[in-house]
Amino acid sequence: MRRKKYLWRLSAGLAALLFGPLSLFAQEAGEEQPSPTWEKFIEGLKKLIPGNLEDDFLDTIKEDSGILIEILIAIPVVFLVTYLLTRVLKWLVFKAAARSTQYQVQWLRAYPVLRLLAWVLAIVYLLQLLMGEHWEILVFGLLIMLAYAGKDGIKDLLGGLWLTIERPFSVGDRITVDGYYGEVADIGLRATTINTLDDSKVAVPNSFILGNSISNSTSGKNYCMVVTELWLPITVDVQRAKRIAYEAAISSPYLNLDKSVTVLALDYFREELATVIQVKAYVLARQYEKLFQSDVTEAAKQAFREEGLYS
Amino acid sequence: MKNALEWIQEKIFPEPKDEDLFPPTPNLDELPGPYTDRFSLNPAREPSEVLGRAGDEVENGKGGELKVIENALEQWKNHGIPLLLEGESGVGMTSLLQAAMPLLPEPVVFLEDKGRITCREELLPVLTQAMGAEKAESLDALAHVEPGAPRVVVFENVERLFLRRIGGYDLLQDFLLFVNATRKKVFWVVTINDYSFYFLNHAIKLADNFSSKKVSCLSADKIKAAIMKRNEGFRMMFLKPEKLSRRYKQRLSKMDPESRQASLRENFFGQLLEFAGGNISRAIIYWLAAARGVKEGIVHLKAPAIVKPQEVPLEELLVLEAVFLHTSLSFEEVEAVFHHSSYNGRLLLDRLLSRGWLYPRSPRSGVQEYQVNFWFLHELKELLKNKLNRKIS
Numbered sequence: 001m002r003r004k005k006y007l008w009r010l011s012a013g014l015a016a017l018l019f020g021p022l023s024l025f026a027q028e029a030g031e032e033q034p035s036p037t038w039e040k041f042i043e044g045l046k047k048l049i050p051g052n053l054e055d056d057f058l059d060t061i062k063e064d065s066g067i068l069i070e071i072l073i074a075i076p077v078v079f080l081v082t083y084l085l086t087r088v089l090k091w092l093v094f095k096a097a098a099r100s101t102q103y104q105v106q107w108l109r110a111y112p113v114l115r116l117l118a119w120v121l122a123i124v125y126l127l128q129l130l131m132g133e134h135w136e137i138l139v140f141g142l143l144i145m146l147a148y149a150g151k152d153g154i155k156d157l158l159g160g161l162w163l164t165i166e167r168p169f170s171v172g173d174r175i176t177v178d179g180y181y182g183e184v185a186d187i188g189l190r191a192t193t194i195n196t197l198d199d200s201k202v203a204v205p206n207s208f209i210l211g212n213s214i215s216n217s218t219s220g221k222n223y224c225m226v227v228t229e230l231w232l233p234i235t236v237d238v239q240r241a242k243r244i245a246y247e248a249a250i251s252s253p254y255l256n257l258d259k260s261v262t263v264l265a266l267d268y269f270r271e272e273l274a275t276v277i278q279v280k281a282y283v284l285a286r287q288y289e290k291l292f293q294s295d296v297t298e299a300a301k302q303a304f305r306e307e308g309l310y311s
Numbered sequence: 312m313k314n315a316l317e318w319i320q321e322k323i324f325p326e327p328k329d330e331d332l333f334p335p336t337p338n339l340d341e342l343p344g345p346y347t348d349r350f351s352l353n354p355a356r357e358p359s360e361v362l363g364r365a366g367d368e369v370e371n372g373k374g375g376e377l378k379v380i381e382n383a384l385e386q387w388k389n390h391g392i393p394l395l396l397e398g399e400s401g402v403g404m405t406s407l408l409q410a411a412m413p414l415l416p417e418p419v420v421f422l423e424d425k426g427r428i429t430c431r432e433e434l435l436p437v438l439t440q441a442m443g444a445e446k447a448e449s450l451d452a453l454a455h456v457e458p459g460a461p462r463v464v465v466f467e468n469v470e471r472l473f474l475r476r477i478g479g480y481d482l483l484q485d486f487l488l489f490v491n492a493t494r495k496k497v498f499w500v501v502t503i504n505d506y507s508f509y510f511l512n513h514a515i516k517l518a519d520n521f522s523s524k525k526v527s528c529l530s531a532d533k534i535k536a537a538i539m540k541r542n543e544g545f546r547m548m549f550l551k552p553e554k555l556s557r558r559y560k561q562r563l564s565k566m567d568p569e570s571r572q573a574s575l576r577e578n579f580f581g582q583l584l585e586f587a588g589g590n591i592s593r594a595i596i597y598w599l600a601a602a603r604g605v606k607e608g609i610v611h612l613k614a615p616a617i618v619k620p621q622e623v624p625l626e627e628l629l630v631l632e633a634v635f636l637h638t639s640l641s642f643e644e645v646e647a648v649f650h651h652s653s654y655n656g657r658l659l660l661d662r663l664l665s666r667g668w669l670y671p672r673s674p675r676s677g678v679q680e681y682q683v684n685f686w687f688l689h690e691l692k693e694l695l696k697n698k699l700n701r702k703i704s
Contacts, residue, residue, distance in 0.1 A: 250514040
């Protein structure tokens with residue numbers, strides 16, 4: 001009960017932070033003269049700071065601000081609030097995703113969009129705050145953007161925006177990029193982080209992803225196909241081996257029961273002669289991919305040995 | 312802040328005292344044996360109690376489920392197709408079959424669940440009995456036995472013939488071959504737990520061998536009537552429920568003692584039916600958990616609080632799934648299903664037993680089996696849906 005209350009308060013706080021800037025726009029739209037947004041911002045800031053100690057200082061900068069002071073105060077405050085907001089959002093979304101495997105993918109896909117929305121709102125709010133009366137800063141900003149347009153940072157940023165909108169993969173998907181295979185842990189504005197199967201974190205710049213091919217084995221679904229290969233002597237009784245492999249797959253607790261299991265037998269004539277039994281099956285959730293492979297291999301090997309198929 | 316609010320609430324809306332609202336709990340002895348016997352989980356003594364499933368129409372005194380069995384019998388006479396009934400454990404499938412007995416042509420052999428069958432040597436005598444033969448050397452030989460007249464064989468809980476491991480499906484497949492070989496001379500009626508059916512249908516396409524029908528849950532009225540029937544001859548006194556909202560307590564304080572008991576009764580049955588979810592076995596265990604004692608022909612009932620089970624780690628959930636899938640498993644069988652080391656397997660089962668998820672079933676020829684506790688049956692199904700993406704109803 002207490003936890004519910006806590007979450008409710010947290011959600012109310014987040015909503016206030018998100019929609020606060022919007023309410024400022026709404027207020028201004030009805031007025032003939034644009035209201036001094038800077039004054040409102042400082043008033044809001046004063047309410048946030050307990051006590052009266054800082055009020056004199058804030059009153060001074062409210063009345064006689066100057067663009068530099070506005071930038072020095074507004075940008076860090078808005079960026080800090082937005083950053084904290086995105087952290088809280090991330091915590092909430094990941095918590096919700098962990099509660100239900102069924103809706104995990106939907107939650108994880110929602111996070112980059114929510115984060116992008118938070119940052120867009122923050123930037124729009126800042127522009128509204130600073131540019132309304134100081135158009136020159138906009139020009140200055142544009143010049144900076146142009147100057148850095150060719151730089152990797154802007155490329156990565158644009159790549160991050162593209163990944164968020166186009167969504168060729170989402171958080172939680174298993175992808176291969178630049179030779180790294182793993183689960184997408186985060187799609188940042190600059191780089192995408194992948195958790196490889198040996199638990200290493202690899203940050204791939206978004207501009208790199210934009211310009212290279214990527215393979216996605218889950219494509220937004222919470223299950224994925226796993227191919228397990230079982231190598232046997234070329235003289236093996238294939239039918240018995242296939243039956244064992246099939247039963248090993250259907251008996252695995254990690255199997256997705258609603259998808260079919262296919263068992264194929266292939267012969268290899270390279271360095272050594274071998275028959276490969278290939279088990280193609282889906283796992284119930286992508287995080288069980290390796291556990292499934294290991295379970296099938298362990299059970300099948302034991303049965304092959306018991307039935308004398310290795311000799 | 313919270314304390315202040317509580318203080319104000321107490322001043323404005325004082326909470327009525329328990330002794331003014333509820334009858335005092337007398338010194339109660341434990342429930343007498345004859346009373347608990349009425350609420351055993353064995354099949355109903357009067358099978359008609361469990362006729363009338365949710366959504367079924369009663370036609371000429373027969374519930375829809377009896378019509379299903381009648382139709383299946385006709386289908387068998389014309390095409391030799393056996394019947395498979397699938398349903399949730401504890402919804403009264405055995406009682407339903409017993410109620411259907413008068414509809415079936417004699418002789419009827421009822422092969423009830425007496426524990427798992429693990430090898431051909433154990434299966435052969437069971438099927439020999441089914442065929443009415445005296446002795447048989449093998450299943451093949453038994454399949455050629457000609458019974459004097461067509462017969463009906465009810466085989467309960469067919470999931471006890473398989474074990475989810477390599478080679479663990481052979482016995483079930485032998486049984487299916489036997490059913491197929493004898494389907495012209497025997498009307499086979501096979502029952503299975505709905506989760507085992509879900510699994511075996513994907514694994515070995517079980518349904519392809521039968522005409523399969525789902526036995527749905529009992530309607531709320533039927534569950535209530537079945538409980539009242541078992542409680543016949545005893546009056547009911549409702550004590551203070553374990554969980555009671557302040558608002559409801561205030562509503563009760565405005566009633567006279569008779570209306571209060573009526574309201575508590577309505578509330579109690581509402582909770583019982585919600586907990587049961589159409590499952591008569593769950594309704595029975597709820598009743599037994601509520602019954603505090605019997606005195607002078609009055610059973611004292613206290614609605615138990617339904618506590619949500621603790622979070623179950625994946626490895627424990629997988630063990631629970633395996634036990635549920637087979638209806639019951641021994642420790643050695645759990646070990647065989649998971650290739651566990653004996654230490655871990657035993658430890659996992661002990662943990663699940665201590666938390667009440669499992670309970671020991673009466674031992675079969677010296678082998679102790681464990682079963683999922685009906686109290687947590689629906690919670691387990693929810694976990695299987697949410698955590699393991701199993702698509703079960």
